[in-house]
Amino acid sequence: EAAEKGGYDHFMLKEIFEQPKAVKDTLSPRLNKQNDIRLDDITLTKEDLDNINRVYIVACGTAYHAGLLGKNLIQKYVNVPVIAEVGSEFRYNDPFIDNKTLMIIVSQSGETADTLAALRMAKEKGARTLAVTNVVGSTISREADDVFYTWAGPEIAVASTKAYTTQLVSMALISLDMANKKGTISNSMYHDLIDELRDTPAKIDKILDTSDEIKKLAEEIYNKDHIFYIGRGIDHDVAREGSLKLKEISYIHSEAMPAGELKHGTIALIEDGTPVIALATQDKLYDKTVSNIKEVSARGAKVIALSMLKNKEIDQSADRVIYIPNIIDDLAPIVSVVPLQILAYHVATLKGADVDKPRNLAKSVTVE
Numbered sequence: 001e002a003a004e005k006g007g008y009d010h011f012m013l014k015e016i017f018e019q020p021k022a023v024k025d026t027l028s029p030r031l032n033k034q035n036d037i038r039l040d041d042i043t044l045t046k047e048d049l050d051n052i053n054r055v056y057i058v059a060c061g062t063a064y065h066a067g068l069l070g071k072n073l074i075q076k077y078v079n080v081p082v083i084a085e086v087g088s089e090f091r092y093n094d095p096f097i098d099n100k101t102l103m104i105i106v107s108q109s110g111e112t113a114d115t116l117a118a119l120r121m122a123k124e125k126g127a128r129t130l131a132v133t134n135v136v137g138s139t140i141s142r143e144a145d146d147v148f149y150t151w152a153g154p155e156i157a158v159a160s161t162k163a164y165t166t167q168l169v170s171m172a173l174i175s176l177d178m179a180n181k182k183g184t185i186s187n188s189m190y191h192d193l194i195d196e197l198r199d200t201p202a203k204i205d206k207i208l209d210t211s212d213e214i215k216k217l218a219e220e221i222y223n224k225d226h227i228f229y230i231g232r233g234i235d236h237d238v239a240r241e242g243s244l245k246l247k248e249i250s251y252i253h254s255e256a257m258p259a260g261e262l263k264h265g266t267i268a269l270i271e272d273g274t275p276v277i278a279l280a281t282q283d284k285l286y287d288k289t290v291s292n293i294k295e296v297s298a299r300g301a302k303v304i305a306l307s308m309l310k311n312k313e314i315d316q317s318a319d320r321v322i323y324i325p326n327i328i329d330d331l332a333p334i335v336s337v338v339p340l341q342i343l344a345y346h347v348a349t350l351k352g353a354d355v356d357k358p359r360n361l362a363k364s365v366t367v368e
């Protein structure tokens with residue numbers, strides 16, 4: 001097993017560090033020399049896409065969090081309404097599915113019972129189905145009409161890391177390809193986003209270089225009982241993923257909140273020294289999130305902000321800052337989640353937790 005860990009203490013850490021390569025492996029086979037997206041694995045034509053008037057994205061846990069970026073990008077660039085739902089709820093919420101529905105299923109393992117059941121229900125009702133999965137030959141990959149493999153390589157740690165970042169990249173590729181086929185995105189925006197996608201492995205690498213600094217932050221918070229994550233828009237989606245990562249491996253209670261929703265209840269839990277990890281990567285939401293940072297600070301929270309290098313001055317509002325390289329806002333999650341994975345990892349190891357095999361959890365949940 002030590003050999004399989006390739007010199008890392010845990011599979012999770014190895015998989016965190018494999019992300020630049022994993023993201024490259026997701027991207028490279030899908031980008032041609034002209035910098036266009038070529039999704040040979042997806043048979044959806046422009047006519048098929050024109051027939052679709054609603055998209056469902058269904059997944060569980062971390063895969064669901066990746067699906068939330070897909071929802072955002074498809075609505076913004078493809079101009080089609082998207083409903084994202086967790087697999088365990090989907091079938092019981094009277095979903096609107098017919099032959100004009102595209103069902104996107106996201107699952108690392110391709111075996112999650114609730115996600116599989118959602119796929120089967122959607123097929124039965126006539127939806128077109130597309131699976132985004134990491135495991136070749138998995139049940140979900142066999143049953144969906146189209147399969148998009150994330151090519152992250154085997155993920156052993158229960159806490160998903162490289163599967164998530166490659167799912168985010170997959171969501172971006174699929175959304176941009178749909179938008180390009182439908183003509184709902186400008187050529188320049190399409191190519192800007194592709195250029196940015198190509199740069200993501202290098203940006204992730206830069207964050208990996210700061211692992212020791214993130215460990216110092218972990219030392220400041222690992223003995224806390226509650227840790228909150230806040231953010232707006234897609235920052236909130238990443239906040240949910242950061243919070244899930246922390247609780248599953250460190251057993252610290254954590255909640256992710258839309259930053260603006262805090263004052264509707266949860267802010268009552270903030271007391272002196274409560275850590276709040278505040279994501280502020282989105283230009284259009286930056287000022288509002290900074291004012292939420294000030295609100296929690298005023299109530300004693302210890303704020304660790306996460307923002308882009310261009311927002312240097314955020315250090316005046318927060319106790320600590322994690323800076324990520326500048327990146328186009330829509331793709332920030334691919335990079336911003338990485339320090340949160342590293343933080344969760346270090347918190348858990350400081351607590352002496354069994355990082356790769358957390359209590360009560362299985363890698364793949366094959367019961368409903």
Ligand code: AGP
Nearest residue numbers: 061062063107108109112159160
């Ligand atoms: C992630 O860290 C979790 N262990 C879990 O939420 C996982 O993402 C979820 O069970 C979905 O699994 P899947 O992607 O294999 O369907």
